[in-house]
Amino acid sequence: MNFEKQQYITIEDVLSQAHILISYNDARILLQHVLKINHAYIITHPEQSLTPIQIHTFQLLVKQRASGEPVSYILGECEFYSIKFKVTPSVLIPRQETELLVDLALEKVSSSMPCKILDLGTGSGVIAITIAKHRTLSNVTAADNSADAIAIAKTNAERLSVNNVNFIKSDWFQALTKRKFDLIISNPPYIALNDPHLNQQDLRFEPKLALVAEQDGMFCIQTIISSAASYLNAGGWLLLEHGYNQAKITKQLLKEAGFISVFSRSDLAGIPRVSGGRYDPPL
């Protein structure tokens, strides 16, 4: 981007220049951050001029994005369920499709009854904190085996003044012995080790621990399903996010582990994205 000869540089100018290097949407989000304005302001004030410092700051951010770095890591934040969360390269960038997992969890939890909920592989804490915010009588446990992730999730809960989540470093259920929950949810790593997408776009910058799983991506899902019944109260639900081609095998594993009312639900793109089942203990 070169504005040396121009004296009066507007929002419209910088956006169209940045769009040569990065997507218009990313440029807009970065500019909103620099100018501390919202999308509506950009649309209604395209002729507003920028100061040299604002132009310089924006140019640096565009350069970072053009080198591939995800916008959420550049800004250190990301929106999920209309809430802003802090993110760093130690955690997965929350995906919009994961909002389906939260929708389904909220369907299962009454707003007028206490409920014990476990979020396995909490990362930045988006799932646990969003549910806790919408179900204030519930008690949510958020677990991850990454100490860095737990630290960020804790910061997010504090920043959002959410007090009904507790955080624990745990390799799946390992540190949760003898505890029982009414709902267990997880968005575990589910990408196969040899998936070529791992070398593309934002995935290149995200922690591998958050993304990949052995056995064609099914290892973590299988590990969670095989132990979940021991940590669920009778009638409790297990809900799992998975890859686009993993619904059938996930449902099969749930049935084999004794879960009933097994189902899958598709995300907004029509891709089967969450599967779950209810724990019905033998009499």
Ligand SMILES: C[S@@+](CC[C@H](N)C(=O)[O-])C[C@H]1O[C@@H](n2cnc3c(N)ncnc32)[C@H](O)[C@@H]1O
């Ligand atoms: C796909 S990310 C999901 C993060 C977050 N819940 C979200 O939806 O944005 C998977 C998470 O599982 C965690 N994880 C991976 N292996 C684990 C294990 N053995 N025990 C506990 N957590 C694990 C990773 O650290 C990562 O935070």
